[in-house]
Amino acid sequence: MSGELLTFGQHPGGPLAGLLWRPTTAGPHPVVLAVPGGAWLRGDKAALAGWGRWLAGQGIALFAVDYRRATHGPVFPGNAQDVRAALLFLADQAGSLGLDAGRIAILGASAGAHLAALVALAGDWEPLRGAGEPAQPRLRALVGIYGVYDLFSHWQADLAFNAGPGRDAASRMLGADPFDDPPLYAVASPLRQIRRSGNGLPVLLSWGTHDADVLPAQSEAMALALKQAGFHVRQRPVLGATHYWFSDQDPTEPGSFSAELAPDLLRFLRLHLRGGEA
Template identity: 45%
Template sequence: MTATFHSDVHRDRASTLDPTRRNGIVYATPDGRQLRADFYAPAGPGPFPVIVALPGGGWLAGDPAGLRHWGEFLARNGLAMFAIQYRVSATEKTFPDPVCDALAAVQFVRGSAQELGVDPQRIGLLGASAGAHAAALAALAWDAPRFANRPPANAHAGVDARVKLFAGVYGVYDMLAHWQHEIADFPLASGRRSECFMGGSPFVDRQLYFDASPISHVRHATNKLPVFVGYGTADAVVDPRSQSEPFLRALRQAGHVVRECPVNGAGHFWFSEEHIEEAQSSAGFLAPHLLRFLKRHL
């Protein structure tokens, strides 16, 4: 086992399954920067199905610790989770770096399956908000020229990066539509996160916005990939009418197995709620639907 696995193992004493957590696993080192992940696993030897998870953060931040409650919840229910840090910036273009980081994480998990105690044939991708954007692109467009052969430096760069499913929660799936939505909220370009992330407006490079949109990569060739899409019906940050709903229509038209989970009256930011096992919370409403989808298709 490599040195990157030498991290603290935490126990969840509240659970009879006693899941474990390993913090700070280095999964890739692009340009000398160590990217880390937190790993959650059920008790026992495995191998377990595993979810590579990307937190949200508006392309400005992305702390895997924000997914701790989901890691513990999934581990108590028989699934492992590998929650990753990925490259973000408040001042410069980072696309397509988060997508490449997601692919590198899948490769690391598959290449390290024996050490982690996971099944290399049962890997899925999960993301929230900006994390759902990167995860969707990694799941649908892993072989696209924009992303192919571009994962950051890691010991598993030659490993297959395909996954068995994708689950997204209030994600951005159409970059041009999201940019147009931002114009209403941020008339000054300095306030538009998508322009910072993309390195300019679509008037500078419209093709880049097309390539950066998961909806552009929905095709018959990928329709064996089951997809879960959750969103709040009152989300004013990532408008489901221009994001989740058109994405779902495209997926169905292409023949994907799709599970839609609208959360009535919910806005944004609720996926990181702590009380995900309480049905009255937005995350608590979504949790059993997501769990059933993961167990059925992973």
């Protein structure tokens, strides 16, 4: 099953597009807005095709989207605004697409989890919401897969383990390091945007226990902070997994880390999007 290519917005570099996988049964269907990773520099919506096909077969649509990349310079908050634009598009066009605007979840992997979490937690606040833009629809759930949630600690780890000076992904995306612009790192970090007023949002966080690209501590700290703010959080560490598996492995691939997570992810989505069993 191929995803349907849809244009959901425009930015100075060109159109913004997404791939939509829908169930073959009659709608309206719940939908997951899915944000791929790629260190804010690369990545492709098509990397989530396996999840799109699989979830559509389970009665849940998936809309995987592209966003501005930091290949030619800083892109924040534009990249997060692109994800927010995709959310507004889904809500506005749900009826014509056979989707239910009242049953939308957001999911992201790696850098995509950073953007998904930021939109979920702070999408109606500056700098993500532009002047005159409508409020975003209520999200029914947030799913983060080996995400970056605290950009300062990720900057430190990236510099120590993965990148040389000036080559770390966070400062490329933001255009500064945390000692040049500490407030920017706070505004851009989902961990720093958690509010008790938003704690009705259910959250599932999953990560690989052997991930050296985005350390497990990112997800563990995010889960703790969310719980302290009163959020309902499900934690799903994947034993032995490193990075990239969510986009590299199909959930139907026997023995894969994606296949291991798939039943728990589906149960969580059904609970919050379809009223299924917990």
